[in-house]
Amino acid sequence: MxxxxxxxxxxxxxxxxxxxxxxxxxxxxxxxxxxxxxxxxxxxxxxxxxKLKGKDLFSAIEREHEQLEKLRYGGMSDSDIDGLTDNAPAEKGKANPYEDSPRTLFDVDYQKESDE
CATH class of the missing domain: 1.20.5 (Single alpha-helices involved in coiled-coils or other helix-helix interfaces)
Known part of the structure; x- marks a missing residue:
């Protein structure tokens, strides 16, 4: 049972x-x-x-991600990276941060190295 x-x-x-x-x-x-x-x-x-769509949006995000990875690879922490910018909103009418050949934080470093 x-x-x-x-x-x-x-x-x-x-x-x-x-x-x-x-x-x-x-x-x-x-x-x-x-x-x-x-x-x-x-x-x-x-x-x-x-104000971006499709490939332009993808490219902008990809470019920003690559810049973050370079900074991290250089030994910076996320809080160090956050400290690189002020918290003020970008002013309208200024240069578009997503122009065809934007300057990055590394442009200055590469320029200095090539001048030496």
Whole structure:
């Protein structure tokens, strides 16, 4: 009798587990869809903030990331890097930070090295 009771419990649990797995799969699919929409909205917000789209936005982000990596590779911490800029917003009407050949923090260093 104990065997049948255990078998019945196992069957019930298997059904319960299968039902929960189906629910989880459905919820995961919805979560993935929501996350995709969330990420798209963030990209739109970034594009709007920097007035850039598509390849231009990608290039600007990539360039900034490369500059951060150079600074980190040079031994700077994130707080050191944060200290390089003031917290004042960029003034409108000034040079576009995403011009065709922007100056970077390293331009000055390379110029000094080439002059020596």
């Amino acid at each position: 104990a065997t049948t009771s255990t078998a019945d419990k196992l069957t019930k649990l298997e059904k319960k587990i299968a039902k929960r797995q189906a629910t989880i799969a459905k919820e995961q699919k919805q979560l993935d869809k929501d996350m995709e929409e969330y990420n798209k909205l963030y990209l739109l917000a970034l594009a709007d903030k920097f």
